[in-house]
Amino acid sequence: MKRNFLLILLIVLCQSTFALPPDRNTDAYPLHRCEKALTDVIIHDIFSPPVASRIYAYANIAAHEALAAATDQRESLYGKLKSLPQVPNPGKEVLPSLAAVCAFMLTGEKLVFSEPLLHDSLQNILAYYKSMKISDEEFNSSMAYGETVASVILNWAGTDKYKETRKIRRYNYLKEEGKWIPTPPGYMAAVEPYWNQIRTMVLDSCNQFMPEKPLPFSKDTASAFYKQAYEVYVAGKNLTKHQYDIASFWDCNPFFLNVEGHLNYATKKISPGGHWISIAGLVARNTGADLMKTSKAYTYTSIALFDAFISCWDEKFRSNVIRPETYINAYIDESWRPLLQTPPFPEYTSGHSVASTVASIVLTGLFGKDVSFDDDTEVEFGLPVRHFTSFEEACKEAAISRLYGGIHYRVAIENGRKEGLLLGEYVAGRLLR
Structure with missing residues (x-):
C-alpha cells in the first residue's frame, strides 16, 4: 500500500518543477533533506532524548546499508553492529541515493507517531529525482530496494527490547533521602527508567564503561556533596551574559513546560542528540562531503x-542522584530556581556531557580535529x-552548560565527560577502523 502511494505521488509530481538547491554537494542533498524532515517530526512528536536517538540510529543505518550495498559492500556495518x-544485494540496477532515501524514510515512518508529516518532505525529494531524468524502471527498482532494506532494519529494530520496555509497570521513585524525585513545574514521571534494557549496538553491555561513583549524599555544610550543590546555587545567582548564552544555546529540552496561572503548555525544542545530528549535517555540507x-x-x-x-541512563537509575534544584530548595534556599528547567530523570551522570563527548569524538575521527563551524542549529528556536x-570545543561547552543552567553538579559533568571519552574512543575505533 505504501509503495503504491509513493508511485502515485510520483505521477502527480511528474509535471511539477524542481529548483536545484544551492548546495555545495548536490548528490547528498536528498539525505540532508530527509534528516531535517525526521528531526522536525521528532520535535513535533516530543520524543525524549533516548527515544530520539533510537529513531535517528535505525533510520540512518537503513540509509547507510542501502547505500553500501548499492555501491561498496566493504562500507557495510555488517559485523560491526x-x-x-x-x-x-539490489539484484537490479538502482540509483544508490534514491534507494538510501527510500530506506531512510520508510524506516523513520515506522518509528514516529506523525507518519504523514514525512510525506510532505517526500514530495520535494521525489521531484528532485524526477528532475534527474532517471528511467521509470530505475526509479521503481530503487524504491523497491529501499523498501526491502527498510524491512530488514525494522525487523532488527523490533528485537532490541524497546517494545518490551513499553509494557513494564510505571516507575516508582525511591522515597529515600538523597534520591531523585520529580521536580517543578510539571513534576513529571521518570523518562525511560528501563532504557538500560535496550540492546546496545557497539558496546558489549550497558555498563561496559561504568563511571566513577557519585559523591555520597550529605546535608552537612562541610561535605563535598553540599559544596557541589552550593557551587550550582552561586553560579545560578551570578551568571554572566556569556554563561547565560551558553546555557540557553545548549538547553535542548524537547519538552519545556510553560506555566501561566492555570494554563500549562509546551514549547518544543530539539533534543541533545538532534543538535549533534544537525552539527554532523552542517559540517558535511560545509566540507563538501560526498554522499x-x-x-x-x-x-x-x-x-x-x-x-x-543507554550507558548514561544505566548509571542514572542506578545511582539515582537528587537534582540540584531539589537539594538546594531543601537545604540552601527554598526560593532558588535554575535557569533551565530540570529534566525528569536522575542527575548522575550528565547526559549532554556523555552524548556530546561521544558525538564529538566520532565526528573528529571523520572530519579531523581543527574543523571550525558556525552552529546555526538553534536559530529556528530564537x-x-x-x-x-x-x-571538542563544542562538546566542552555543551557539558559546562549544565552547570550554568543549574541542572547538574560539576562532578556529574566531569565524570560524564570521562565516561563519554572512553565510550567514544571505543565506538569510533569500531566504526572507523
Whole structure:
C-alpha cells in the first residue's frame, strides 16, 4: 500500500518543477533533506532524548546499508553492529541515493507517531529525482530496494527490547533521602527508567564503561556533596551574559513546560542528540562531503548517541542522584530556581556531557580535529549562531552548560565527560577502523 502511494505521488509530481538547491554537494542533498524532515517530526512528536536517538540510529543505518550495498559492500556495518543482519544485494540496477532515501524514510515512518508529516518532505525529494531524468524502471527498482532494506532494519529494530520496555509497570521513585524525585513545574514521571534494557549496538553491555561513583549524599555544610550543590546555587545567582548564552544555546529540552496561572503548555525544542545530528549535517555540507561520507557522518554519530544514552541512563537509575534544584530548595534556599528547567530523570551522570563527548569524538575521527563551524542549529528556536573551532570545543561547552543552567553538579559533568571519552574512543575505533 505504501509503495503504491509513493508511485502515485510520483505521477502527480511528474509535471511539477524542481529548483536545484544551492548546495555545495548536490548528490547528498536528498539525505540532508530527509534528516531535517525526521528531526522536525521528532520535535513535533516530543520524543525524549533516548527515544530520539533510537529513531535517528535505525533510520540512518537503513540509509547507510542501502547505500553500501548499492555501491561498496566493504562500507557495510555488517559485523560491526550487534546482530545487524546483512541486507540483500539490489539484484537490479538502482540509483544508490534514491534507494538510501527510500530506506531512510520508510524506516523513520515506522518509528514516529506523525507518519504523514514525512510525506510532505517526500514530495520535494521525489521531484528532485524526477528532475534527474532517471528511467521509470530505475526509479521503481530503487524504491523497491529501499523498501526491502527498510524491512530488514525494522525487523532488527523490533528485537532490541524497546517494545518490551513499553509494557513494564510505571516507575516508582525511591522515597529515600538523597534520591531523585520529580521536580517543578510539571513534576513529571521518570523518562525511560528501563532504557538500560535496550540492546546496545557497539558496546558489549550497558555498563561496559561504568563511571566513577557519585559523591555520597550529605546535608552537612562541610561535605563535598553540599559544596557541589552550593557551587550550582552561586553560579545560578551570578551568571554572566556569556554563561547565560551558553546555557540557553545548549538547553535542548524537547519538552519545556510553560506555566501561566492555570494554563500549562509546551514549547518544543530539539533534543541533545538532534543538535549533534544537525552539527554532523552542517559540517558535511560545509566540507563538501560526498554522499557516502555524509551518510557516515549521520549514521556513525547516531549510533554513538544511541549507545551513549543507554550507558548514561544505566548509571542514572542506578545511582539515582537528587537534582540540584531539589537539594538546594531543601537545604540552601527554598526560593532558588535554575535557569533551565530540570529534566525528569536522575542527575548522575550528565547526559549532554556523555552524548556530546561521544558525538564529538566520532565526528573528529571523520572530519579531523581543527574543523571550525558556525552552529546555526538553534536559530529556528530564537537563538543566535555560535562559532566553534572544533568538535571538542563544542562538546566542552555543551557539558559546562549544565552547570550554568543549574541542572547538574560539576562532578556529574566531569565524570560524564570521562565516561563519554572512553565510550567514544571505543565506538569510533569500531566504526572507523
